[in-house]
Amino acid sequence: MAIFEKKQTAARKTSYERKSKETRIEIPLLNIDGTGQSDISTSIGFLDHMLTLFTYHGYFDIKIKAEGDTHVDRHHLNEDIGIALGEAFKKALGDCKGITRMASAEVPMDMASAKVLVDVSNRDAFSFSEKTSTGYPISVEAKEGYSIDLAKDLLESFAKNIRMNLHIEIAGEGDMHHFLEAVFKALGVALDRATRLDPRRTGEVPSSKGIL
Secondary structure, three states: OOOOOOOOOOOOEEEEEEEEEEEEEEEEEEEOOOOOEEEEOOOOHHHHHHHHHHHHHHHHEEEHHHHHHEOOOHHHHHHHHHHHHHHHHHHHHHOOOOOOOOOEEEEEEEEEEEEEEEOOOOOOOOEEEEEEEEOOOEOOOOOOOOEEHHHHHHHHHHHHHHEEEEEEEEEEEHHHHHHHHHHHHHHHHHHHHHHHHHHHHOOOOOOOOOOO
């Protein structure tokens, strides 16, 4: 059985910075072939927790510092973090030669679960569906300062800027925290698998067209 590795001679790591009149996001380090180490401070505590889970389970090394006009709302900063993270991943992946490209992962979190499918195809698409037995809270601002809708905005921005297909399905029952914890863990696992190098495609772009 072939063993797919993430390690390669040329380092797949980068730094990235995004500034606007509303936000400033600094990513001093993104290493796709990392060990799951993170240093994340986004000014949104719940999002820090979710991105730490994504980093750990994806075996990425990520440092992020972000700040913005959260006195207005969290939307601008949240969306710009998704944009910056997607652009940083795209930059680090380069021409994508040799990657596995498509992968999926399913993760439970108590009675909640998430299924994530990715295709690092240079084409963006985003889908988020729910098959929950009791529904989920759209907003829990008073408790965690985050919501399912904010998560959707961030994940869609991430998918658009890394340019990948990202399909997410949540099922079961639980609160927002349980559903999103399963989502971000599953995303880390799936993207880790998709970005691993397949030795059978040494030096090749993973497409029958020869180009992504």
